[in-house]
Amino acid sequence: EIVMTQSPATLSVSPGERATLSCRASQSVTSNVAWYQHKPGQAPRLLIYNGSTRATGIPARFSGSGSGTEFTLTISSLQSEDFAVYYCQQYLRWLSFGGGTKVEI
Amino acid sequence: QLQLQESGSGLVKPSQTLSLTCDVSGDSMSSGGYSWSWIRQPPGKGLEWIAYSYGSGRTYYNPSLKSPVTMSIDRSKNQFSLNVTSVTAADTAVYYCAREGAVAGTFLYWGQGILVTVSS
Numbered sequence: 121e122i123v124m125t126q127s128p129a130t131l132s133v134s135p136g137e138r139a140t141l142s143c144r145a146s147q148s149v150t151s152n153v154a155w156y157q158h159k160p161g162q163a164p165r166l167l168i169y170n171g172s173t174r175a176t177g178i179p180a181r182f183s184g185s186g187s188g189t190e191f192t193l194t195i196s197s198l199q200s201e202d203f204a205v206y207y208c209q210q211y212l213r214w215l216s217f218g219g220g221t222k223v224e225i
Numbered sequence: 226q227l228q229l230q231e232s233g234s235g236l237v238k239p240s241q242t243l244s245l246t247c248d249v250s251g252d253s254m255s256s257g258g259y260s261w262s263w264i265r266q267p268p269g270k271g272l273e274w275i276a277y278s279y280g281s282g283r284t285y286y287n288p289s290l291k292s293p294v295t296m297s298i299d300r301s302k303n304q305f306s307l308n309v310t311s312v313t314a315a316d317t318a319v320y321y322c323a324r325e326g327a328v329a330g331t332f333l334y335w336g337q338g339i340l341v342t343v344s345s
Contacts, residue, residue: 165335
């Protein structure tokens with residue numbers, strides 16, 4: 121099983137600031153990583169796939185990078201609607217999610 | 226716009242069977258060749274995929290799951306289902322149904338989720 125580890129567990133930032141979220145895979149997943157945004161009471165939303173490709177309709181302030189075992193989701197200038205929990209997911213071998221990073225004010 | 230909606234029992238007794246259905250609207254499940262999935266989130270924890278299926282016998286289950294699960298697709302009703310047998314408190318979670326995105330293994334469309342509590 122490929123284990124995805126996200127850090128930090130909680131990230132405290134202010135609106136307008138840059139947020140950098142990390143995700144590490146227990147073995148190489150090449151670029152087979154997606155990122156999701158999850159707000160309470162809502163369905164998760166696909167942000168990024170293939171490590172760095174934004175899904176349709178996702179604002180340009182969201183960007184993904186990395187390959188192999190180290191991945192990063194960057195939100196360049198946080199908006200109020202961006203405060204949520206973010207999950208990374210690998211889909212190279214079976215499927216597995218990270219534990220999530222909560223982005224809070 | 227594709228929409229998914231989960232339904233089923235919100236309270237299940239230990240050792241019994243949890244049964245959920247996902248109704249798909251806005252498009253036929255037969256178009257596009259996408260996979261359909263179940264994912265859950267236990268209280269205070271992260272997301273865990275349960276199963277995904279393309280239909281026609283191509284169904285895959287998370288090998289890490291402790292409770293036996295079965296997923297099925299009924300394209301005539303445009304819905305798919307999940308059964309988890311012999312449930313325990315560890316199966317308490319919000320259960321989501323989802324459809325694959327353009328890239329196999331990603332989840333583009335999700336239902337709103339349904340909370341299922343396992344308790345006597």
